[in-house]
Structures are given as structure tokens and as C-alpha cells.
Amino acid sequence: MTSADNSASNRYEFGANWASFIDRHYSIERRRVAGDKLLSFLGKESLEGMDFLDIGSGSGLHSLAAFDAKAERIHSFDFDPLSVRTTGKLRHLAGEPPNWTVERGDVLDVDYLEKLGTWSLVYSWGVLHHTGAMWQAIENAAHRVAPGGLFFIALYSSNVVKPSAQFWLDVKRRYNAAGPSKRRWMEYWYIWRFRLGRNPFRLPSLVKQVYEKKKGRGMSYMTDVRDWLGGWPMEFAEDQAVVDFLKERFDFELVRMSTGEACTEFLFRNANKPQSNPN
Ligand SMILES: C[S@@+](CC[C@H](N)C(=O)[O-])C[C@H]1O[C@@H](n2cnc3c(N)ncnc32)[C@H](O)[C@@H]1O
Incomplete structure (x- = not known):
């Protein structure tokens, strides 16, 4: 734990x-x-x-x-x-x-x-x-x-957490301390680095993920991104x-x-x- x-x-x-x-x-x-x-x-x-x-x-x-x-x-x-x-x-x-x-x-x-x-x-x-x-x-x-x-x-x-639990705890601390524009920037950074793996050719697979999120539990992709980056404690x-x-x-x-x-x-x-x- x-x-x-x-x-x-x-x-x-x-x-x-x-x-x-x-x-x-x-x-x-x-x-x-x-x-x-x-x-x-x-x-x-x-x-x-x-x-x-x-x-x-x-x-x-x-x-x-x-x-x-x-x-x-x-x-x-x-x-x-x-x-x-x-x-x-x-x-x-x-x-x-x-x-x-x-x-x-x-x-x-x-x-x-x-x-x-x-x-x-x-x-x-x-x-x-x-x-x-x-x-x-x-x-x-x-x-x-x-x-x-x-x-x-x-x-x-x-x-399953990658790169590590500590990494995400630090990211979350920064997200929660940030104002609205820095938060928006961090959301894009997260998608670019972790969802697209810094590879623009993965865009179609991102579109698929957005659709699958809706199919998963009826949730929305960006609501989940914010929830993941912000969720604290x-x-x-x-x-x-x-x-x-x-x-x-x-x-x-x-x-x-x-x-x-x-x-x-x-x-x-x-x-x-x-x-x-x-x-
Ligand atoms: C990530 S959301 C999950 C919401 C919902 N269960 C779902 O699956 O979509 C976490 C929710 O837990 C609530 N929460 C956090 N601490 C709580 C507590 N001590 N008692 C009750 N609810 C709490 C938050 O306010 C938030 O609405």
C-alpha cells in the first residue's frame, strides 16, 4: 500500500x-x-x-x-x-x-x-x-x-500504477495547487505524455479511448482525466x-x-x- x-x-x-x-x-x-x-x-x-x-x-x-x-x-x-x-x-x-x-x-x-x-x-x-x-x-x-x-x-x-504511485501523488499535489489555466495545461500534458505516449500518430487510438470511456461505465473522458489528476486525498x-x-x-x-x-x-x-x- x-x-x-x-x-x-x-x-x-x-x-x-x-x-x-x-x-x-x-x-x-x-x-x-x-x-x-x-x-x-x-x-x-x-x-x-x-x-x-x-x-x-x-x-x-x-x-x-x-x-x-x-x-x-x-x-x-x-x-x-x-x-x-x-x-x-x-x-x-x-x-x-x-x-x-x-x-x-x-x-x-x-x-x-x-x-x-x-x-x-x-x-x-x-x-x-x-x-x-x-x-x-x-x-x-x-x-x-x-x-x-x-x-x-x-x-x-x-x-498496475505506472511509473509509480509516488509520481502520481506528486502530480496530484501540483494539480490541486494550480489555478485553472495551469490545470488545463496539465490535462493536455497528461494526455500527450500518457495517453498519446508523445506520439501524434496515436491520435486515432485516443479517439477510440474517448469513445470506449463512454461505453465503459457511461463516463466522460475529460471528466475522468480531471478526476484522475485532481482526486485528493x-x-x-x-x-x-x-x-x-x-x-x-x-x-x-x-x-x-x-x-x-x-x-x-x-x-x-x-x-x-x-x-x-x-x-
Ligand atoms: C471519483 S468520485 C466517484 C463517484 C462515483 N462513485 C462514480 O463511480 O462515478 C469519488 C466521490 O467520492 C466522494 N467522497 C470522497 N470522500 C468521501 C467520504 N469521506 N464520504 C463520502 N463520499 C466521499 C467524492 O465527493 C466524490 O464524489
């Missing part, structure tokens, strides 16, 4: 990035793609009979996908008020369903989490490594998974360490794992049996 200085005092403004993503890029197609991706990783055709806790909902697109997939109850929360507002916008678009609640909340606030009870599906994609206390956040989130329930998380992986986790931690601490079994360019997605099942009703 590689840690940043866990200071959350100069957090990246995720919410502004998500608000602009939804204002500029929301579409029925992205909504459908997000739903397809969610269900395919879960290996399900719908979320009927399940409830969905979205920790760090960001844009809210994945809560909306859970709504479309017929989850019985949805609760979305995020630390950033603008993420909360943007998720609320999508809830509004869904017709303000009474079985979907959205509010501000902190995954590091144990009292808040305890009030939420347990859920048959706890989802937290790209969030827990941005809290400043990743292992505590993983533990807090895992406590919300009902016996027999599923835990779908994505974390920055130290197994931030830590990396070693894939096997996550699997071992959840097995030893919670008896969660790994159902599947998918390693991407930066994040590894994990699906765990809480192997503890649901308690049978004595009546």
Missing part, C-alpha cells in the same frame, strides 16, 4: 466535476451503459429484491442505474454537497421516487453509517481511496453489507491486500475481480449466513 499524507484539508472539488459532467454529458445512452455495466459485473439481469447503498455517489449515474435495474430501495450519499445536489438532480429526473433517498454523508462517520443499517448491495466505486483513511473507509463500508449481501468496490491499484491499495483484509476481518469471499488501467473492481459476498427469522 502507498499512502498520501492523509490530509483531507485540501480536498479536490469532485462535486464541481460531477455537476459539469451531468450538465454537459448526461444522456439516455450513458444511463443505459451505466446500468449494463453495473449488472454485468454483478452477473445479474436486474436488482429486483435487492437494496442499493451508494457510498460516494458522485454524479449519481450509478444510483440511477440501480433505480433503472429495479432496486427496491436506494440510498445515495456523498461528502461533497455538489455531488449530493447532482445526484438529487438525477433522482428528480427519475420522478423523485420515494424509495430513493439522497443526502450528504461521510463514510468515515461511524455514527451516521450505523443509522443506515445493512444493505444487500453496497456499492462504492472509486471513493474509499479518496477519503484520507482508506482502510478505515473500507471497514466502515463493509459493515453496511448484510449477511449474504454483496460488496462492489473499486480502488486505485498499486499493482488519495491512496493506492495492493489487490491481494484488499482480498485478504476483507476475508480476515469480515469473512467476505471474492466473487470476481477486474483490473483496469488504474482501478481494480472487486465483488465480494458476505459469507455470513442471513439469520433465520425465529417466527
